[in-house]
Amino acid sequence: MTSRETPAPPSFAPREQSPVRVPDALAPLFAHHPEALPLLQQARVGLQTLSGLPDVQVEMVTLAALLALGAPAEAFHAHTVRARELGLSEDEIWGVFEALAVIVGIPRLVAAVPSVAAALEAVRSEGASDD
Structure with missing residues (x-):
């Protein structure tokens, strides 16, 4: 590789065990640019993989960030369900x-x-047990 060539970005194998549901509120954006969703998903999974944190820790950090940001109810629901999963x-x-x-x-x-x-009640209703 010459000094002018840019190295290829690392490839990250998806590691999600249970993907986060895309909020309905984002449907107009993804209808306008369908390629935006996979790009956002790749960026999220790639950066989370790069962090070296296990998925459960990433989800705890995500819940903390959502709380700090005052995120919408849909975000708390999706990430709470994922955390339990x-x-x-x-x-x-x-x-x-x-x-x-x-x-x-x-x-x-x-x-x-x-x-x-x-x-949490929805997850309990679906039969998930609390450790």
């Missing part, structure tokens, strides 16, 4: 929110907790 217990999921309560504040908790509780 990856093996996180309800106690571990609630632990994320308890650990951040003082940092993010009560308004963020009030906005997030109902969505997380509903997602």
Whole structure:
């Protein structure tokens, strides 16, 4: 390779055990540019792989970031379900929110907790057991 050639980006094998559902709210974007969805998915999976963190830790960090950002209910639902599918217990999921309560504040908790509780109930209703 010469000094002017750019190395090819590394290839990452997808490692998702349970993909995150794409929110309905994004349908107009992906209808406009269908190629955007696989690009976003590749970037997310590639960067998460590069992080070296196991999927369960990535999901805990994701839940924490969603809380800090004041994400919409759909995001909490999708990632709470995925966290359970990856093996996180309800106690571990609630632990994320308890650990951040003082940092993010009560308004963020009030906005997030109902969505997380509903997602956990949905998972329980489908027969998943709590570790």
